[in-house]
Amino acid sequence: MHPQRWGSPSHAAPLPESTQGLVEFAFGAFSTPALDMVTLPDSGLDEGALAGLRGLLGAENVLTDDETRRLRTRGKSTPDLLKARTGDLSDAPDAVVRPGSHDDVVKVLAWAVEQHVAVVPFGGGTSVTGGLVARRDGYAGLISLDLIRLNQLLSVDPISMTATLQPGMRGPEAEAALAQHGMTLGHFPQSFEFASIGGFAATRSSGQNSAGFGRFDQMVVGLRMATPIGDLISGSSPLNAAGPDLRQVAMGSEGTFGVITEVTVRVRAIATGTAYEAWRFDSFSSGQDAMRHLAQNQILPTIIRLSDETETALNLASQTAVGAEAPSGCLMIVGYEGASIDNKRAVVTRALTALGGTSLGEERGKTWLEGRFHAPYLRDSMLDSGVLVETLETATFWSNTDRLYSSVKTALGTSLGEGALVLCHVSHVYETGCSLYFTVAAKQGDNPLERWLAAKAAASDAMIESGATITHHHAVGTDHKAWLEREIGPVGVAILRGIKAAVDPTGILNPGVLIP
Amino acid sequence: MHPQRWGSPSHAAPLPESTQGLVEFAFGAFSTPALDMVTLPDSGLDEGALAGLRGLLGAENVLTDDETRRLRTRGKSTPDLLKARTGDLSDAPDAVVRPGSHDDVVKVLAWAVEQHVAVVPFGGGTSVTGGLVARRDGYAGLISLDLIRLNQLLSVDPISMTATLQPGMRGPEAEAALAQHGMTLGHFPQSFEFASIGGFAATRSSGQNSAGFGRFDQMVVGLRMATPIGDLISGSSPLNAAGPDLRQVAMGSEGTFGVITEVTVRVRAIATGTAYEAWRFDSFSSGQDAMRHLAQNQILPTIIRLSDETETALNLASQTAVGAEAPSGCLMIVGYEGASIDNKRAVVTRALTALGGTSLGEERGKTWLEGRFHAPYLRDSMLDSGVLVETLETATFWSNTDRLYSSVKTALGTSLGEGALVLCHVSHVYETGCSLYFTVAAKQGDNPLERWLAAKAAASDAMIESGATITHHHAVGTDHKAWLEREIGPVGVAILRGIKAAVDPTGILNPGVLIP
Structure with missing residues (x-):
């Protein structure tokens, strides 16, 4: 992705005329600032260190050119984009390395420990919390460990309905590979097009279908994570009582404990039926009560989301699809996916109606679906x-x-x-x-x-x-770190530091991220 | 509980005549061995140390009499019972202390650190894996931290459907307190009558209704755990991406990281409808296929369990209820609980029938239900x-x-x-x-x-x-420790040790349990 923008240029979304008008009305007209000349700092790694890396991975997988380094600088938070727009590329990695296997990752970690070089695992680069902005003070350099070559579906188990994926697979790649086996992961966060399987696990991603498919951390049944002291292989069984759940330690570790190199996920059969529908509730509060009722009675659809009054008004005003009058109140999107959705849909429809909802029909539901990643x-x-x-x-x-x-x-x-x-x-x-x-x-x-x-x-x-x-x-990244400390308290922080000290004693992994 | 037996004497289950016959047939007649004279080691704590404890908790909550110490010796594994039956009480605690509050627990931990005394948190004493057999070598003594006085329902949140419970509540106490609010936890392990809320959390308990209610570790949304370095308070939200899930670190820690003093659980409205039914499948394998189908299509009933051919034959032979001929094949118990079970039951019945099951009716289902804790x-x-x-x-x-x-x-x-x-x-x-x-x-x-x-x-x-x-x-206790190491590998062990070193630097908490 472009360091200053989201996604692929062909999908860029110029503001629709209606929205442009709205924007000018609300904020005044504005022209894009001219970019300053971008200055990329020189790579801080000397030739000797780079030669070592090249020996491990092949010269073609150790990249130091400006363009590659630029593309692996930071993530996609607004601060990240704003910094890039002003030409600040001070967080650029000294090199981008592309391991082709778990063993390659292990070798790079050993090299990094020896050289005391900071390592930033890189999946899709879609962090919006500064997860790719590691500290470099005190290190001999900083490399971006780009997992793009680890992009294979390693195995499927159609009996257990699990699949083992490499971490560099992007959302669409994973879905396409699983579709060959009639399977789907059902994980569709807004970053779906670019974010990676490893990133989903490392950050506890949650997708738009979470009501039906669960969060990513609920889908993962096994993990392999390379750390400087060896591999953590976790996932003997769906769930167990063999001590603390170490999958739940690896997940959310954001590259600070190790590099996730394999993820075994629960998959489902591709849904044969789908339906998306919009509903209206009088208020944000009454819509939430309806959601709560569904959740507490275990009758959730696959997708459910509810906009407040302001978002409802703006959403509908800015949609190019017209025809229906913008309703007051709050818009709820409800989606069903599965082999037999009619029964579930009837139950949910009955409940939502009883709780004050009015169906707005399928058209608006489809509109949301089409724009979900935009x-x-x-x-x-x-x-x-x-x-x-x-x-x-x-x-x-x-x-x-x-x-x-x-x-x-x-x-x-x-x-x-x-x-x-x-x-x-x-x-x-x-x-x-x-x-x-x-x-x-x-x-x-x-x-x-x-x-x-x-x-x-x-x-x-x-x-x-x-x-x-x-x-x-x-996730936490660097942007939320100060507040994480308040959320989990000093003992929570001590636990994270204790794990970090155990698995990454020299502190090379994503330093400064996550752990206060 | 009696150190040599399970549960309360009034519920003791003499073998039914039919089973007694079966036992003699299979194993030969045998008479109960006379117990050796029980020798309880002297309390290893000196008066000074005990006086300190008494000062903290009041003399009535620091017990050193033989009977109390005997009752807090080990758990309920067969090795535990066999040792007790031969009069071996070498694992008896030097004292049993009964804190009345979270703050009391904190005080006891500080005292134990200062005195270098090992602390074994004690809930219901139902461990069947040696979780109460801590190492005492190298310590000035060993105390049983009996949580029996921490037995209150602290609060309920009927909107969020959560409740905060103290750890010493036994299963029935918790259900009775919740029932006053129309709520149920729905956690019914075989140890339900005696096991405690804190123990359920510390050992990742799973109950007989887990298909409908989930495991205990899926019910917990918040925890407070006293550690020697301070409190861990975890549970800002149902689930989140704020780093590794520390609830999943506290759960399964078996008293080695801290003492769980509050548990906030997801509760449900008490079910108004229930139905229990038995099914027959030709083989263990075809019964499992049917279970898998239900699980993978998200149509699980509240309870589902399946006996293999041998267990089916013995179960039915040993039941005092007669009338029906013992079927060959495998017995499945299916239970439904909830406000509207008819719909779910119809769906499950259709699926089980299509997968080769034959309903054996409700009678056998009820028989199972009545004997579930026996x-x-x-x-x-x-x-x-x-x-x-x-x-x-x-x-x-x-x-x-x-x-x-x-x-x-x-x-x-x-x-x-x-x-x-x-x-x-x-x-x-x-x-x-x-x-x-x-x-x-x-x-x-x-x-x-x-x-x-x-x-x-x-x-x-x-x-x-x-x-x-x-x-x-x-759970792991001491009995499974050697195999835990093989299951989670050296990096998994390093993580557990890293956490332990962080929160319990002097190693007073349940030493020798869980962590290899």
């Missing part, structure tokens, strides 16, 4: 137009959602000032609670980065002060 | 009759169940020799696999302990060599 592209166009756009997400228990919602919304609005738009939707539901996913749009102003960081800090404070999590599915 | 009582009567009886359990993926089943069965049969009975049932099912729960009966012989340990080792080797887990829900 929002990040739109962000670039918004940035081009002088609008700061970012998302942030959290989760809490049902009894606490109102408090969390209003405190985060107030924090963002207060920090960003007049004219800022704060949208929210419930993106994932559980029996005991749900996630809240906020989208923020505001004028960039003179110093958009500083402006955003202040708003983000205010929102993060609000999350922690509300007793919620700093991140439901975007 | 097996451990029966074990004592069998021991009295000179029969060695023990259970062991494992889990694997579906494609590996045949191999695991036959290798464990062969290992047990070979080790125990002619006349040994090995029964098995599938006790828990997942989309990707299931657990196998073995019950073994054999002549005690001259040295029953040695005889059992050899068989247990052979079975454990077979599990690990089959790529399965050493324990699905009985």
